[in-house]
Amino acid sequence: MRLPLPALLCCTAASLLLLLLRWRRRRGLWKKVRAARQRQERSLVQMEMAVQRFREQHPSVNVTSILNLPLPELTEKLRDGSLPLEHVFYAYVGKALQMATETNCITEYLQESETQVQKAKPAGKLGLLYGVPVSLKDSIDCQGHDTTLGFIKNINKPVAEDSVVVQVLRRQGAIPFVKTNIPQSLISYDCNNLIFGQTFNPLLYTRSPGGSTGGEGALIGGGGSILGFGTDLGGSLRFPAAFCGICALKPTGNRLSKKGVVSGIRGQKAVAAAVGPLAKDVESLALSMRALLCEDMFSLDSSVPPLPFNEEVYSSTKPLRIGYYETDFFTMPSPAMRRAIRETKQLLEDAGHTLVPFELMNMDYTLFNFCVKGVFADGCASFLGNFKGELEESSLGLFWLMKSPNWLKNVLSWITKPFMPRLSAMLLSVRANTVDEVWSLHHEIEEFSQQFVAQWKKLNLDVMLCPMLGPALGIGYPAKLSVAVSYTMLYNALDFPAGVVPVTMVTDEDEEELKGYQGYYRDYWDRTMAKAFHGSVGLPVAVQCVALPWQEELCLRFMKEVETLVLKNNRLI
Structure with a gap:
């Protein structure tokens, strides 16, 4: 059925007016x-x-x-x-x-x-x-x-x-x-x-x-x-x-x-x-x-x-009992990153501190179900609302995914689970939740924190030595590697103080060893991570120093110990 000419003209005029308004708005934003x-x-x-x-x-x-x-x-x-x-x-x-x-x-x-x-x-x-x-x-x-x-x-x-x-x-x-x-x-x-x-x-x-x-x-x-x-x-x-x-x-x-x-x-x-x-x-x-x-x-x-x-805690020279781990078994550390932990551990042991292995459990569940789900529990509505009326969308990877309705996220999660389990988990973690589900999530995070502290205290630890993602990724790679926040975001979910200290630089040997980097999942993210690390000789690599909540002075004291030992070792080399 053909529209009468007056109606067709009205539709055309309305469309042109809408385009004009959009053009004027965009021009105003660019201005x-x-x-x-x-x-x-x-x-x-x-x-x-x-x-x-x-x-x-x-x-x-x-x-x-x-x-x-x-x-x-x-x-x-x-x-x-x-x-x-x-x-x-x-x-x-x-x-x-x-x-x-x-x-x-x-x-x-x-x-x-x-x-x-x-x-x-x-x-x-x-x-x-x-x-x-x-x-x-x-x-x-x-x-x-x-x-x-x-x-x-x-x-x-x-x-x-x-x-x-x-x-x-x-x-x-x-x-x-x-x-x-x-x-x-x-x-x-x-x-x-x-x-x-x-x-x-x-x-x-x-x-x-x-x-x-x-x-x-x-x-x-x-x-x-x-x-x-x-x-x-x-x-x-x-x-x-x-x-x-x-x-x-x-x-x-x-x-x-x-x-x-x-x-x-x-x-x-x-x-x-x-x-x-x-x-x-x-x-x-x-x-x-x-x-x-x-x-x-x-x-x-x-x-x-x-x-x-607390000056007394910061200036203490008492030997520390230090937990440590080389990997969270979710984001495979670069060769330099793993070496940074091993060398720092050895320096601390040589200085009279006690190093105790600490095992992280189910980091994939922690990252997706506590960290990502916690931040985006509203189905990303608050985050997406920031971009309303802006000229461009976020450079954050998977932005399109965040905008999808729950039913599509569920379907895509089911489809991708057999061959891309991390993407599947990510899809589920950015769904909109009910109030009951959010309260349940908060309770689960509280229980996780209590279990983590119990494991810490069972080993009688003062502080923890942990990996830190590094060396620096190429520009644009962070947007493609949003899952690589596992080493840091854990301590936001736990709300523990955590500091970073540079301890070494990428060597030619690290770069050579990187050729064998495959990751734990061998998926798109792991392949991209290997590319992001490539060509890093001479760039700094850091470790992460962690303490229990409200113990910033102890965290800083540990960081200072690491920094002092690294500087002393570099002078001796």
Whole structure:
């Protein structure tokens, strides 16, 4: 049946109008993106001008010597006045500018930091971080600046006040001076979004800096910041640290305030996110925790337990009883990754510590049924809602799968189970759940945590030495290897503090041995992982150090022991 001409004309006009509206909307979104990129470029110009003015006024300042100072020594010189605050500030602004140019790690220069430097007057009791320039992940609110999470909808929406972490940093004398790049939505361990683009690893530009705190990893790894802060839901602090050859600490979820820190998936409680520091060395992490775990933190956010930094635990020299494992039997470690654990274990044993094997059970079930299912228990509705009205969809692998209805996920899971069991499990783990099912999941996670702690205490362990995914994967590979978060996300589900320390570098022998890498499942993900590791000679490899909840000081003490032994061993070689 043919439509009458007037009806046909009306349908055509309506279609054209709809296309026009869509075109205008997209043009408006691209206009916002261009404006944000121009603001980013202006930030770099402002940094360049500020550094140039300083160098003209102070041509004899030895910038290199300032940048080479470890944080504890730097703070001491700033506090006793032997090193002018502005010398330190502009030394780091200059180096940060260089790293931004090379790696695209900075999204915005906080120009008001220059005013803070000018007004800083050393009088009375100085904060522990007096005069220290610090960098902040995009997702941490900073008054007067956007918190975009890589979404166009968040451009030109400056927040009204600092997050609690930033407020405390300022009260301790720190100077937030830049915000750094993230992957869109934060739910990725690469670092790329439509607004600011791809961030590159400062050690090798073809490699990812990790994510989601990727801009911080690149900036600190390249020497452009001495202390930075980010967040971690599944490894987002630990991946950038491991990939960029620096240190990071993921505390227990509520040890540091998350007030004013924006999450990629708001509201979910099954898997604990945390705010934490990144730095070149462990002592810098410890100093930052000393500064933050203060009365200001506890009064500004009453949900944070008033637990000051326990100096006695951190400075103890008592031999440790350390659990360890080389693999979780889910993600096969690279040869360098396995060697990193073995060599670190030997160093610890030689130093008088006791190493005890620890066996992980059913990691596939833990990852899919606790971690992935916990984060996406609403059938990915909250996550997908972030992308409504955006120009592009997530770069996260299997995004199409998340958008599918439950019945299709069930059917595909049944079809793929015989020959792709991990994909089958993934399909089931991103289904929408009823309230009863979510409560049951929370109960199951609680029981799992209790069983894990019981196994830990049965072995009478102090801490745990664990693998950390590495070396850095090539750009784009994290999106294809979402299942490779098994080594990190376990400790978000358990809500244990976990830190990362670089211990070795990939050798030619590791690269040769990688030719035999097949993985435990020999599926698409395992084949892709072998390609992602390829060509990594010279890149850093880290280990993960873990403690029981609320024992950040013990975790840091263990990290410091590993770092000290590795440095001592390297000097002897």
